[in-house]
Amino acid sequence: DVKVTQSSRYLVKRTGEKVFLECVQDMDHENMFWYRQDPGLGLRLIYFSYDVKMKEKGDIPEGYSVSREKKERFSLILESASTNQTSMYLCASRRTVQETQYFGPGTRLLVL
Amino acid sequence: RKEVEQDPGPFNVPEGATVAFNCTYSNSASQSFFWYRQDCRKEPKLLMSVYSSGNEDGRFTAQLNRASQYISLLIRDSKLSDSATYLCVVLRGGGYNKLIFGAGTRLAVHP
Numbered sequence: 736d737v738k739v740t741q742s743s744r745y746l747v748k749r750t751g752e753k754v755f756l757e758c759v760q761d762m763d764h765e766n767m768f769w770y771r772q773d774p775g776l777g778l779r780l781i782y783f784s785y786d787v788k789m790k791e792k793g794d795i796p797e798g799y800s801v802s803r804e805k806k807e808r809f810s811l812i813l814e815s816a817s818t819n820q821t822s823m824y825l826c827a828s829r830r831t832v833q834e835t836q837y838f839g840p841g842t843r844l845l846v847l
Numbered sequence: 848r849k850e851v852e853q854d855p856g857p858f859n860v861p862e863g864a865t866v867a868f869n870c871t872y873s874n875s876a877s878q879s880f881f882w883y884r885q886d887c888r889k890e891p892k893l894l895m896s897v898y899s900s901g902n903e904d905g906r907f908t909a910q911l912n913r914a915s916q917y918i919s920l921l922i923r924d925s926k927l928s929d930s931a932t933y934l935c936v937v938l939r940g941g942g943y944n945k946l947i948f949g950a951g952t953r954l955a956v957h958p
Binding site for chain 1 (some may be wrong): 849851855879889890891892893934936944945946948949950951
């Protein structure tokens, strides 16, 4: 069974803080993704990575950065959290485009 | 205009009913299509892929109309456990093959 885990289920941070969200998958998938999900907007792609040390911007990368130093781990970084980054953050991985994309349980981030 | 559009619902139906959801997509170069299911406060999970010829998985039937650029999901004999949000997902072609998610259609099945 594929497992995608995220470091926290709930997180509360203050405006201006640096925030790290970690994601780990155990199936040796090449591709990993970070999304945010907001009511009425659905899942929007922030960044993705198709290999170690490779990263590509998604549709809404502003205010975020990512790091992929190891194949199994993909981190999302909010350099200076803002209230409009309050959201549900979902990590996902998949092997190839033809295969299922598996999601982690999500992190609910509240920025005060 | 959103790239993938769905009626947000909610669709409130009694057990045993048949319910259908539609989804439209704007990018004619879209290559592959899926339905994901998301339970409340949980992550999305793949329900089924959608093939050009249409496909069925038990009580669920998915259809694709490329000419009109819409996808449908039909659920027969609804169960209480079908209550969830159903996400229409399209694989945007070119480049790195990104999945584009609709905002979801909420289904509530009641006794």
